[in-house]
Amino acid sequence: MPITRIVRNALITALVIAAFIVSLRVTEADFPRLFRDLPKGKDLLTAFLTPDVFTREVETRTISIAFPIPCGSAPTESLLPSDGPRLVPSVNCAAPLETFTLQGFDLQPNSEVVIRWRLPDGRTMTAIRTQTDANGYFTYDVQARPIQSSVDGVPSRLEVDTLTPVGGLKPSQALKDVMDNMFVTIFMALLSTTLATIIAAPLSFLAASNITRKGCVGTVVYYIFRSFFNLMRSYDPLVMATVFGFWLSFGPFPGFLALTVVTIASLGKLFSEAVENIDPGPLEALQATGAPPLHTVRYGVVPQIVPDFISYIIYHWDINVRISTIIGFVGGGGIGYYLNLSINDFKWNQAGTAIWAIVIVVWAMDFLSAEIRKRLT
Amino acid sequence: MLQIQNVSKTYPNGTQALKNVSFDVKDGEFLVVIGLSGSGKSTLLRCINRLIDPTEGKIIWDGVDITAAPPAELRNIRRKIGMVFQQFNLVKRSSVMTNVLSGRLGYVNPWMSLLGIWPAEEKQRALEALGRVGIADKAHNRADALSGGQQQRVGIARALMQDPKLILADEPVASLDPVLSHSILQYLEQLNKEGITVICSLHFLDLVHRYATRVVALKDGVKVFEGTAQEIDRAKFKEIYGEEAQEVRAASL
Numbered sequence: 144m145p146i147t148r149i150v151r152n153a154l155i156t157a158l159v160i161a162a163f164i165v166s167l168r169v170t171e172a173d174f175p176r177l178f179r180d181l182p183k184g185k186d187l188l189t190a191f192l193t194p195d196v197f198t199r200e201v202e203t204r205t206i207s208i209a210f211p212i213p214c215g216s217a218p219t220e221s222l223l224p225s226d227g228p229r230l231v232p233s234v235n236c237a238a239p240l241e242t243f244t245l246q247g248f249d250l251q252p253n254s255e256v257v258i259r260w261r262l263p264d265g266r267t268m269t270a271i272r273t274q275t276d277a278n279g280y281f282t283y284d285v286q287a288r289p290i291q292s293s294v295d296g297v298p299s300r301l302e303v304d305t306l307t308p309v310g311g312l313k314p315s316q317a318l319k320d321v322m323d324n325m326f327v328t329i330f331m332a333l334l335s336t337t338l339a340t341i342i343a344a345p346l347s348f349l350a351a352s353n354i355t356r357k358g359c360v361g362t363v364v365y366y367i368f369r370s371f372f373n374l375m376r377s378y379d380p381l382v383m384a385t386v387f388g389f390w391l392s393f394g395p396f397p398g399f400l401a402l403t404v405v406t407i408a409s410l411g412k413l414f415s416e417a418v419e420n421i422d423p424g425p426l427e428a429l430q431a432t433g434a435p436p437l438h439t440v441r442y443g444v445v446p447q448i449v450p451d452f453i454s455y456i457i458y459h460w461d462i463n464v465r466i467s468t469i470i471g472f473v474g475g476g477g478i479g480y481y482l483n484l485s486i487n488d489f490k491w492n493q494a495g496t497a498i499w500a501i502v503i504v505v506w507a508m509d510f511l512s513a514e515i516r517k518r519l520t
Numbered sequence: 521m522l523q524i525q526n527v528s529k530t531y532p533n534g535t536q537a538l539k540n541v542s543f544d545v546k547d548g549e550f551l552v553v554i555g556l557s558g559s560g561k562s563t564l565l566r567c568i569n570r571l572i573d574p575t576e577g578k579i580i581w582d583g584v585d586i587t588a589a590p591p592a593e594l595r596n597i598r599r600k601i602g603m604v605f606q607q608f609n610l611v612k613r614s615s616v617m618t619n620v621l622s623g624r625l626g627y628v629n630p631w632m633s634l635l636g637i638w639p640a641e642e643k644q645r646a647l648e649a650l651g652r653v654g655i656a657d658k659a660h661n662r663a664d665a666l667s668g669g670q671q672q673r674v675g676i677a678r679a680l681m682q683d684p685k686l687i688l689a690d691e692p693v694a695s696l697d698p699v700l701s702h703s704i705l706q707y708l709e710q711l712n713k714e715g716i717t718v719i720c721s722l723h724f725l726d727l728v729h730r731y732a733t734r735v736v737a738l739k740d741g742v743k744v745f746e747g748t749a750q751e752i753d754r755a756k757f758k759e760i761y762g763e764e765a766q767e768v769r770a771a772s773l
Contacts, residue, residue, distance in 0.1 A: 178733060186750070239548075240707065274525065290766070422612075424607050424608075425609050425610060425612075427571055429625065430598070431569055431571055431598060431601070431603040431688075432598065432622065432623050432624075432625055432626055432681075433594075433595040433599035433600075433625070433626030433682070434626055435625070435626075435627030437630075437634065438625045439625075441633075441634055442614075442625065443622075445610045446613045446614045447612075447613060449612075485592075517638065
């Protein structure tokens with residue numbers, strides 16, 4: 144007997160180890176990469192940690208000079224000022240691919256500077272963004288490119304914007320958009336939870352054995368609703384959102400419907416269990432008074448389940464805010480959709496704002512729902 | 521007059537709680553049912569208002585066969601039968617007032633009461649019922665804020681709201697401190713003197729002696745005694761409660 148047991152145990156151990164090896168393989172787990180690739184993720188992390196939240200009103204001052212490429216194709220800037228804000232190139236014309244130095248003097252100190260080409264046809268090419276020093280000075284090595292060549296005697300111009308923040312901080316466009324989308328998400332979750340409650344609350348009584356499972360008809364009704372809830376619960380909200388998305392095209396509405404259906408099933412199940420867990424005594428007492436069946440439920444069951452119901456509803460609102468964020472990713476609208484767009488556009492700071500908003504809202508909802516549930520007895 | 525005729529009850533799990541029990545209860549009696557836990561007292565009381573359907577036999581009340589009543593008629597019969605429970609069976613989170621008013625659900629407009637709206641005269645009636653059991657001042661407390669004795673008085677007030685001709689009391693004092701037993705039973709006795717028939721199950725024999733006009737004893741679902749409390753001598757006592765039983769007096773506790 145001991146030998147068969149040892150063999151059996153060894154076999155089970157081998158199977159478990161094999162299962163783990165397979166799991167590691169299929170997930171392509173490579174933990175050292177977490178550290179090797181850290182530099183790659185650094186910029187992303189930095190962007191997430193510096194979300195786009197506030198902006199300042201910016202005053203832009205632009206100065207420009209004509210810069211013919213190649214030399215002789217157009218007249219050069221005739222008179223360079225010798226004081227005041229001015230641009231001084233090391234040469235006043237250049238051949239294509241030649242490099243020269245552009246210096247700026249007496250600009251706004253410590254300001255952001257945008258250097259760009261204005262092509263003869265009026266289009267612009269941004270070269271770089273840089274900063275002036277405390278004296279309002281910057282220097283930058285520019286390479287002349289063939290595309291910047293003069294056309295019909297009209298030269299490209301070098302333009303420099305100095306951006307000076309004026310006035311106080313104000314919410315950035317990203318923050319406003321994030322807040323708008325967050326409201327969509329929170330209210331989508333609220334509306335779907337509310338609608339689900341309105342539908343699930345009465346149905347849950349039909350799926351509660353102590354209320355419905357009496358006689359032949361009652362038992363059939365009980366099993367129908369019980370299995371309805373169990374069946375609906377087994378569909379993931381994401382799958383449901385995709386199905387509704389294909390049906391109604393993507394946007395907040397199918398996301399809301401998916402969330403509602405899943406919440407009906409989940410709340411229905413929780414509600415019916417709350418109904419089954421009541422103290423049967425008051426129900427018995429009310430039956431004994433000759434009260435009609437609906438009234439025995441209204442007076443004997445409902446007061447007992449109210450705290451549980453409210454607790455489950457708030458809990459589900461909380462859950463639905465999270466789920467609707469994820470549903471947004473598959474096109475369900477709201478903050479998840481916005482985050483998805485930001486990431487696809489490589490707008491990392493904007494994505495950072497969205498992520499922070501999600502973290503804060505989820506935390507706040509979690510805290511709030513826990514506090515409210517604590518107070519219910 | 522309430523006639524219990526050859527009533528038997530077998531539960532779906534095979535337990536035979538009542539075996540061919542028959543007796544009559546005359547109007548105005550204070551009938552006490554005694555017997556050990558599990559002897560079928562609760563089942564018997566619940567068969568009378570059909571919270572439990574008897575498997576066999578008939579229960580006839582003033583010529584009406586309760587056991588054959590269809591649902592609507594059964595509700596009308598139940599309206600006239602108040603019930604008081606060992607565990608009080610109040611809705612703990614509801615106010616005392618709501619608990620008492622709910623005894624009136626068989627009478628009032630069903631739509632209004634479903635919305636929780638009660639006529640002023642019913643509220644007045646509830647306050648009077650609470651006044652009769654001495655706790656009118658607790659009307660707006662939550663039921664679970666009251667002590668056990670007070671909760672049982674709410675239970676009696678709820679039964680009173682039914683304007684009952686019969687009160688079934690299932691071990692009404694078994695969950696209470698023994699010293700409170702008399703205060704509760706005196707309310708039942710008072711109602712009995714006003715003409716309400718009372719059928720009450722009790723544990724303590726001295727309480728039986730004090731309140732019962734007649735006694736029925738059950739043992740393993742069989743009626744083993746019917747008569748006055750004074751007729752229960754030592755031999756009868758041993759027969760009802762078994763050889764090892766010792767009499768405990770509520771007053772001595």
